[in-house]
Amino acid sequence: MVYSWRGSGQVMSELHSEPDGAPLGYAETFDKQQGTQGAGAYIAPFSGIHGWYWENVDQKDVTITVATAGFYSAAAEIFSGGDLPHALTDLHGRRLPAAPATRAQP
DSSP, rough: EEEEEEEEEEEEEEEEEEEETTOOOOOOOEEEEEEEEEEEEEEOOOSSEEEEEEEEEESOOOOEEEEEEOSOOEEEETTTTEEEEEEEEOOSEEOOOOOOOOOOOO
């Protein structure tokens, strides 16, 4: 996957992976930084959920915009209130079918 993200304010970001079958809450961190943007390439070392955690370090609302390209089957925001799936599109903007991205429950 190649990616870029941009924040409207300062955030702490962490790119991490949760391996399939790992205990709830376990994750391996691959990149951690503070700033307003990031970019790179990532090859998943195992199957599971891979993504970012962003923490707002400002006292104002922050919007994060993410762009990715690669080989994956689903995209979702995962937070304490549940999962919010996002549509995947091809290079021409056509919507692709996606499998649900959900966190394994204990």
